[in-house]
Structure formats: C-alpha cells, structure tokens
Amino acid sequence: MLKRGSTIGILGGGQLGRMMATSAAQLGYRCIGYAPEGDNVSGAVSEDFVTADWDDETALAAFAGRCDAVTWEFENVPVATARAIQQAKIFPAPLALETAQDRLNEKRFVEGLGGRPAAYAKVDTSQDLEAAVDRLGAPGILKTRRDGYDGKGQWRIGSAREAAGLRMPEAACIYEAFVEFEAEFSVILVRSRDGEIRFWDSPRNVHAGGILASSHYPAGERIAAQVTEARELARKVADALKYVGVLTLEFFATRDGPIFNEMAPRVHNSGHWTIEGAATSQFENHIRAVAGLPLGDTRTTAAAVEMRNILGADIDSAHAKLGDARVHLHDYGKAEASEGRKMGHMTLVTLDTRG
Secondary structure (H helix, E strand, O other): OOOOOOEEEEEOOOHHHHHHHHHHHHOOOEEEEEEOOOOOHHHHHOOEEEEOOOOOHHHHHHHHHOOOEEEEOOOOOOHHHHHOOOOOOEOOOOHHHHHHOOHHHHHHHHHHOOOOEOOEEEEOOHHHHHHHHHHHOOOEEEEEOOOOOOOOOEEEEOOHHHHHHOOOOOOOEEEEEOOOOOEEEEEEEEEOOOOOEEEOOOOEEEEEOOEEEEEEEOOOHHHHOOHHHHHHHHHHHHHHOOOOEEEEEEEEEEOOEEEEEEEEOOOOHHHOOHHHHEOOOHHHHHHHHHHOOOOOOOOEOOOEEEEEEEEHHHHHHHHHHHHOOOEEEEEOOOOOOOOOOEEEEEEEEEOOOOO
16 A cells, blocks of 8 residues: 555656646645657646657656656557566556557457457458458458557548458458447446456447547437446456456447457546546546555436536637536647647536436
C-alpha cells in the first residue's frame, strides 16, 4: 500500500491521465506525467510533467526513479517503454499492453479463453484480403493490426469489388466480418493487486463515424441479458493477465449472445459516467488498485445516467448546457478544437425516476 504523499507516474498526457491525476490528488498522492511533446493536458493537474520521447532511456529512468508506482493512460504506449520500468513498480503489467496492441493476437488470446470475436482473417497482402472477403463475406471491416482508434486505421468494405480496388495500407492488417448486432456495450472492471474484481454496470454505447458519441444506463433488456456472460469472459481476461487496475472489454449484443469486439487495458471513455453516476469512479478505483488500496464500491447511484462526448468546436458552447440541472461538464483543456477531437464530455444524471 502506497503511503500518503507517494508519487504515481502516468505514461501519457491526455484527458484520461488528467482525470486519473485528479483522483490521485484526492487520495493524497502526487502524480508525474511522461509523454513526448504535444498537447499534454494532464500536465496542468500534475505535480510535474516530463516531456521526452518514449525511447529516451535516460529521461525514462530518471522519471521512474522519482515514482513509487507507474501506470499508463492509453494503450499505445510502446511495450518497450513499459518494460523499461521496474516490473514490481508498474501496474498493470506490460503483458496487457502487448496483448491489446495487436488486434490479431488479442482475438486469438480471447478465443483461447472461450470468448467469441467476430469472424476474422489475417491480412498482409491484397491477395489475402480478396481471399478473406471470399471466405468471410462482405460487408466487413479491414483494420490495421496496430495503432488506430476512434475509427482511424479502418476501412469498411462492402463487396469483393471494393476489396479488389482498395489500396492496401503499408501495415499488417486484419479483416473482420460484419456482425449483425442490436446494440453495443462495454464491461468495465477493476482488479486489485490481490485479485479482487469489481464490475460497474454496463452502459449501452452509441458510435458515430467510429467515435463513441454517448453511453447510456440503464442499457436496455437485450444488453442486461448478456452482461453476465460478458463479465465471465472479462474476468478470465483480467485473471489471465494478472491485471491490476481498470480494464474494459467492448461487446456487440446479438441474437446469439455477446460477441467480443476489443479490449482496452485502461480507464475507458464509456466509463466516464462513473464520476457522477457511481459510488466510486473508474479513475479513483484505478488509482486505488495501483496504490494497493482497498477497492471502492462500484454500484450505480443514479436512476439513469448518460455520458455525451463533446467533439471539436462544440466545446465552445458546452458551458451553456449547465442550465440543465442534470448536467456535469468536464472540459479537458485542449488547445486545438479540431474536427472529431474529444474536447470534453458531459454527464446527465437523473437521481430518481420522477425526472
């Protein structure tokens, strides 16, 4: 258990690190961020921030030496960077990054635990893609195996003709068959250092243009009926990775049960509602797990909760929404409000069933 006043290092400088650092300060810890040069908004709420490349061994060693524990805030932190940190000090273990960063390995890993991903095929060449479409059918989605988020690094393919005309990206890929689903949802859990696992209620997620637009609780009967099975898989994943902290698995709710989509070894956009809508937020519980503290209660404390992402220039008018008594606004403090960029979010909380 980390003593009061200890220092937690956070690899990455985005909004997830910002919200983790805020929770850490509430619990009496200091945070130091580390990331390459950029709009590192977590620096504004951190004790200090180190701006250096991921492969800067000297800077990374100096950073780690100042920290009593280290975690990360996004899944594209290089595995080599995470492994350069003393393994007894970094949570979760870098194996989680290594598993999640390659979509092909991730699906094979989940299949090995009994999970059901969408039908998929490894694609390295145009010929591989044509063969995959011929075998799995279309429509489908071609994705790069590494990197990519919020719809980046993905191409929807509607037919074999489209596949034949597509210029292949210069990266290893995977082709996924289209899944007929009724809704999308996520399972968010926290696992402590001693293996205790707690789940938050699962929200229904709505995407637009590959970006999460909103998350809703209650999620509806279809999702509620599939949460138990999805949680069983999430528990197996967390235990297999000896995971410490918050872990998220995304699913499609189908007529045949939950289909695994992808995992995120970190706090997650679809869990932002827990700040106002749960007894303990995902950010506080992640810090509790990393620090070796007892986990907090994850029960939902509202009758209904909705999280809405604020993208691009919409942040300029977001404060006007505060006239609605249900609204809680989170502005990430980002400098450039480019199109599609997550600038903040708002959570609408209904405390009882009367309004």
